[in-house]
Amino acid sequence: MIEEPPPFEIVRREDFSDVTYLLEVRHPEMARAARPGQFVIVMSHEAGERIPLTIADFDRDRGTVTLVIQAVGKTTREMQRDLVAGARLHALVGPMGEPSRLDGFRKVVVVGGGLGVAPTYPIARGLKERGAHVIGVIGFRSRDLVFWEEKFRAVCDELILCSDDGSVGIKGLVTLGLEQAMSAHSDIDEVVAIGPPIMMRACAATTRPKGLRTVVSLNPIMVDGTGMCGGCRVKVGGRIRFACVEGPEFDAHQVDFDDLMFRLARHRAAEKVALERWQQGCRLEAQAVPARA
Numbered sequence: 570m571i572e573e574p575p576p577f578e579i580v581r582r583e584d585f586s587d588v589t590y591l592l593e594v595r596h597p598e599m600a601r602a603a604r605p606g607q608f609v610i611v612m613s614h615e616a617g618e619r620i621p622l623t624i625a626d627f628d629r630d631r632g633t634v635t636l637v638i639q640a641v642g643k644t645t646r647e648m649q650r651d652l653v654a655g656a657r658l659h660a661l662v663g664p665m666g667e668p669s670r671l672d673g674f675r676k677v678v679v680v681g682g683g684l685g686v687a688p689t690y691p692i693a694r695g696l697k698e699r700g701a702h703v704i705g706v707i708g709f710r711s712r713d714l715v716f717w718e719e720k721f722r723a724v725c726d727e728l729i730l731c732s733d734d735g736s737v738g739i740k741g742l743v744t745l746g747l748e749q750a751m752s753a754h755s756d757i758d759e760v761v762a763i764g765p766p767i768m769m770r771a772c773a774a775t776t777r778p779k780g781l782r783t784v785v786s787l788n789p790i791m792v793d794g795t796g797m798c799g800g801c802r803v804k805v806g807g808r809i810r811f812a813c814v815e816g817p818e819f820d821a822h823q824v825d826f827d828d829l830m831f832r833l834a835r836h837r838a839a840e841k842v843a844l845e846r847w848q849q850g851c852r853l854e855a856q857a858v859p860a861r862a
C-alpha cells in the first residue's frame with residue numbers, strides 16, 4: 570500500500586529576515602487550482618485564528634503552495650515560532666478571491682513593496698507566460714530585507730530594484746521606480762501594485778494624472794472569506810464591495826484608501842492585548858520548563 574503524505578505539511582521553511590518567513594505547504598489540489606492573485610485562509614492549530622494569506626507561489630509538479638508571511642501580531646508570530654519543516658497546518662482553505670486578469674496585455678509594470686513583493690511574483694510570471702513585456706519594480710527598506718530578486722529577474726524583461734536607504738538598487742520608494750518606468754515607456758497597458766495601503770495609494774496617485782489603468786490588491790480584515798460576514802467591506806467608486814469575493818484586486822483610482830486604513834486601524838487595541846497576553850504566556854511557559862526538569 571502506498572502511504573499518502575499528510576496534507577498541509579510544511580515541506581520547506583525559509584526565513585528572509587527576523588520577521589518575514591516562507592512556508593511551502595503540501596496541498597496538490599490547491600496547487601492545481603491556484604491562480605495568480607488568489608489567497609487562502611489558514612488555521613495553524615485547532616484553536617487558532619483564521620488568517621488570510623496570499624498565494625505567493627504554487628508548484629503543480631511538487632503539489633505545493635507557498636506563503637510568505639510577516640510576523641506582525643499574535644497569530645503570525647505564533648506560526649513563526651511553531652511552523653518548522655515537517656509540522657502541519659490545521660486547515661488551509663481556498664483558493665479564494667478573483668484571480669488577476671493576465672490576458673490581453675502587451676506591456677505591464679508590476680510593483681511590489683516589502684512583503685507585497687511576494688504576491689506580485691505569480692502575477693509577473695503569469696503575464697510573462699502570456700507573452701507580455703513585464704517591467705518589475707520591487708522595493709525594500711534596505712539590502713538585508715531583499716528577497717526573490719533572482720526569481721523576479723527570471724520572469725521580468727526589466728527589473729528596477731529600489732531601497733529606501735539606497736543600500737541596494739536605486740535610492741527611493743517604489744513610486745520612483747514606477748516614475749522611471751513610466752518615463753521610459755509610453756505604451757504601458759497596466760500597472761499592478763501590491764504592498765501596504767499607503768504605498769498602493771501613492772502608486773495610484775503616480776499613475777492617475779496619465780490615466781494609466783492601475784490595479785491594487787486590498788487587505789481589509791477578513792473573517793469568513795465567503796461574502797457572508799461583511800468584515801472585508803471596502804469602498805470602491807463610492808460603492809461598498811466585499812474584497813473576499815469581489816476582489817481582492819480593484820481599480821486603484823476608485824479605491825477609498827482613507828476608509829481602508831481607518832478600518833484596518835479599528836482593532837489595534839484588541840490586537841495589542843492579544844499579542845501581549847500571548848507573549849506573557851510564552852514567558853510563563855519558558856519559566857516553567859526548568860522547574861519541571
Ligand SMILES: Cc1cc2nc3c(=O)[nH]c(=O)nc-3n(C[C@H](O)[C@H](O)[C@H](O)COP(=O)(O)OP(=O)(O)OC[C@H]3O[C@@H](n4cnc5c(N)ncnc54)[C@H](O)[C@@H]3O)c2cc1C
Nearest residue numbers: 620621622623637638639642643644645788789790791840
Ligand atoms: C487578502 C489578504 C491577503 C493577505 N496576504 C498576506 C500575506 O501573504 N502575508 C502576510 O503576512 N499577511 C497577509 N495578509 C495580512 C494577514 O492576514 C494579517 O497580517 C494577519 O491576519 C495578522 O494576524 P495576527 O494575529 O498576526 O496580527 P494582529 O495583531 O491580529 O493584526 C495585525 C494587523 O493584521 C491585520 N489583520 C488582523 N487580522 C486580520 C484578518 N483576519 N484579516 C486580514 N487582516 C488582518 C490588521 O491590519 C491588523 O492591524 C493578507 C490579508 C488579506 C486580507
Ligand code: FES
Nearest residue numbers: 792794796799813
Ligand atoms: S470576509 Fe466576510 S464577507 Fe468577506
